[in-house]
Amino acid sequence: MPLLEAANLRKTYKLTRNNTVEALRGVDISINRGEMVAIMGPSGSGKSTLLHILGLLHAPDANHGPAPELRFDGRDVADLPDGQRTRIRARQMGFVFQQFNLVPTLGAVENVALAGEYAGMKWSGALTKAAEMLAYVGLADRHGHRPSELSGGEQQRVAIARALVNEPALILADEPTGNLDSKRSAELLDLLRRFKEERGQTFVLVTHDAEVGAACDRIVRMRDGLVLEASMALPAAA
Amino acid sequence: MRLLRNLGRRKLRTTLTVLGITIGVWTLVVFGALATKINRLVDGGSQYYAGKIIVSDASNSGIGLGTVPMDLAVANQIRGMAGVAAADPQVEIPLDGNANAAFGTPNLIDGAVAGADKGLDSFTPEPAQGRLLTAGDEGAQVTVLGSDLARKLDVGVGDSTKLNGVPFTIVGILQPTLLSPDTTAMVPLAAGQKLFLATLPPLLRGTLDASQLASRIIVHPASGTDEAALATRIKATADNVSAMTSADFNQQVGATTMIFNAIIIGVALISLIVGGLSVINTMAMSVAERTREIGIKRAIGGSRIRVVREIVAEAGFIGLLGGLIGLTLGALVVVVANEAGRSSGLILFELTPATAILAIVFSTILAAIAGIVPALHAARLDPVTALRYE
Numbered sequence: 314m315p316l317l318e319a320a321n322l323r324k325t326y327k328l329t330r331n332n333t334v335e336a337l338r339g340v341d342i343s344i345n346r347g348e349m350v351a352i353m354g355p356s357g358s359g360k361s362t363l364l365h366i367l368g369l370l371h372a373p374d375a376n377h378g379p380a381p382e383l384r385f386d387g388r389d390v391a392d393l394p395d396g397q398r399t400r401i402r403a404r405q406m407g408f409v410f411q412q413f414n415l416v417p418t419l420g421a422v423e424n425v426a427l428a429g430e431y432a433g434m435k436w437s438g439a440l441t442k443a444a445e446m447l448a449y450v451g452l453a454d455r456h457g458h459r460p461s462e463l464s465g466g467e468q469q470r471v472a473i474a475r476a477l478v479n480e481p482a483l484i485l486a487d488e489p490t491g492n493l494d495s496k497r498s499a500e501l502l503d504l505l506r507r508f509k510e511e512r513g514q515t516f517v518l519v520t521h522d523a524e525v526g527a528a529c530d531r532i533v534r535m536r537d538g539l540v541l542e543a544s545m546a547l548p549a550a551a
Numbered sequence: 552m553r554l555l556r557n558l559g560r561r562k563l564r565t566t567l568t569v570l571g572i573t574i575g576v577w578t579l580v581v582f583g584a585l586a587t588k589i590n591r592l593v594d595g596g597s598q599y600y601a602g603k604i605i606v607s608d609a610s611n612s613g614i615g616l617g618t619v620p621m622d623l624a625v626a627n628q629i630r631g632m633a634g635v636a637a638a639d640p641q642v643e644i645p646l647d648g649n650a651n652a653a654f655g656t657p658n659l660i661d662g663a664v665a666g667a668d669k670g671l672d673s674f675t676p677e678p679a680q681g682r683l684l685t686a687g688d689e690g691a692q693v694t695v696l697g698s699d700l701a702r703k704l705d706v707g708v709g710d711s712t713k714l715n716g717v718p719f720t721i722v723g724i725l726q727p728t729l730l731s732p733d734t735t736a737m738v739p740l741a742a743g744q745k746l747f748l749a750t751l752p753p754l755l756r757g758t759l760d761a762s763q764l765a766s767r768i769i770v771h772p773a774s775g776t777d778e779a780a781l782a783t784r785i786k787a788t789a790d791n792v793s794a795m796t797s798a799d800f801n802q803q804v805g806a807t808t809m810i811f812n813a814i815i816i817g818v819a820l821i822s823l824i825v826g827g828l829s830v831i832n833t834m835a836m837s838v839a840e841r842t843r844e845i846g847i848k849r850a851i852g853g854s855r856i857r858v859v860r861e862i863v864a865e866a867g868f869i870g871l872l873g874g875l876i877g878l879t880l881g882a883l884v885v886v887v888a889n890e891a892g893r894s895s896g897l898i899l900f901e902l903t904p905a906t907a908i909l910a911i912v913f914s915t916i917l918a919a920i921a922g923i924v925p926a927l928h929a930a931r932l933d934p935v936t937a938l939r940y941e
Contacts (some may be wrong), residue, residue: 419556431854432852
């Protein structure tokens with residue numbers, strides 16, 4: 314049963330008064346529970362825009378073409394108000410970004426706990442859970458370190474701990490290995506696959522990196538705002 | 552304490568903003584304490600004048616000291632009028648020629664026959680040491696001093712002191728009233744009359760009999776008598792006198808006080824509002840710097856309300872901090888100025904808990920409100936755009 318189902322996703326950005334960009338021109342996509350899907354394509358193909366819509370950060374355009382459809386966990390989420398989208402993001406989704414995007418004034422454990430707090434945990438409880446997650450990603454000795462005191466690989470592992478602390482059904486990652494060397498990239502992919510295998514979570518990764526694509530169950534290729542082909546499910550990597 | 556870390560990011564900026572609020576609160580506290588003291592004096596005056604008619608020579612201007620001599624015959628004349636329960640002639644003259652204090656209460660010598668008010672005066676000081684004057688003290692060189700005056704002269708009961716160069720024995724010291732009696736030396740009428748005569752110009756002095764002098768007559772109306780009507784009759788009956796009732800006092804002084812209060816509170820509010828604007832500026836800068844961070848928080852599920860709350864709380868904390876520092880500095884000024892002025896009987900300030908609490912609460916709320924504008928701006932940011940912000 315699909316976790317995410319989308320049809321007729323369109324998004325046009327207005328850059329200036331007369332200059333608009335059609336980032337998505339009618340995308341249909343379905344993502345199953347427990348799947349790890351890579352979205353690949355050249356710059357400007359609309360893959361980040363698709364990720365933002367799947368992650369409920371942006372809503373699909375509703376004012377031209379066939380009505381967009383977007384179902385998450387069986388629920389119609391195509392045009393929810395901001396508050397409800399925020400709540401779903403907090404409790405059922407996790408985000409990993411290329412730039413790590415940690416809060417600079419908070420230590421590693423607090424950065425992770427923040428997501429727990431947003432999902433409704435008490436701060437003290439969130440800190441306990443965050444410490445467990447940090448240990449799980451191999452950063453048990455980095456609790457109090459600020460992002461500026463951590464290496465890129467460490468920061469990204471903190472970000473993954475943050476994305477996973479609420480045990481969300483869906484984890485969305487935008488170029489998660491974009492700022493990491495190949496060794497750190499491989500470690501990160503191992504970590505993500507471990508979560509997938511052990512906890513059955515669903516991952517959608519936007520990436521340029523062929524190795525990331527190869528590590529996924531399926532690759533969705535995009536060009537010019539359209540999905541080109543949905544490659545058949547690969548046998549799960551061992 | 553995550554809040555403190557955010558404020559600590561730009562220490563200089565936070566400090567300057569706190570300073571802005573501090574100055575505002577300081578002004579509010581100091582000026583508020585000044586206004587409180589003045590209002591207390593005015594209220595005391597009101598209370599003092601309540602139920603009395605003050606009769607003085609018509610050539611005295613305003614409600615200041617009655618320095619033009621009157622004849623005791625006027626008191627006898629008034630005493631005989633219908634509706635008059637008591638007429639109490641008094642002498643009130645400046646002590647040590649020190650009558651020109653701009654604020655507060657000048658040091659005074661009050662001469663009166665104890666009990667001449669027939670117990671009708673509602674304004675009755677209590678002795679802290681010794682005793683009050685009695686009718687039997689007439690003719691003796693004795694005095695009862697106000698609390699501040701006793702401290703200034705550094706004397707106690709039984710000591711001798713000179714009032715305008717004439718020696719008196721101190722028989723009592725009054726409880727503090729925070730009002731004019733604190734800086735007054737009370738003497739028997741006869742002794743006061745002699746001192747009064749000495750203050751008059753030499754040419755006039757030779758033509759007057761000290762024992763017939765008064766500078767004012769306090770008239771206590773009989774119960775059920777209309778004060779204003781009696782005052783009018785007194786002016787019509789006695790030659791060349793003015794008669795002032797408590798209503799006149801309230802009217803004359805009340806209007807002036809209100810304008811004074813408005814100016815004082817206005818100045819304080821303006822400085823606080825300027826402080827509030829600097830909070831808006833600080834928080835707007837802070838939001839601009841933190842655009843990306845706000846994007847992160849929104850993306851990972853921080854609601855708009857949370858973003859607003861975070862920024863408003865930081866702004867409110869700036870207000871609270873500024874308020875506490877401003878209150879501390881203001882209280883320091885009030886205490887130091889009052890201690891410095893105490894020796895000369897010049898107590899300018901009175902800081903009440905209400906003023907202190909009001910100043911803190913007001914600065915906190917003002918700063919929090921100032922934080923709302925940038926907070927709403929932050930809450931409206933698109934998370935994706937904010938994340939791309941460098």
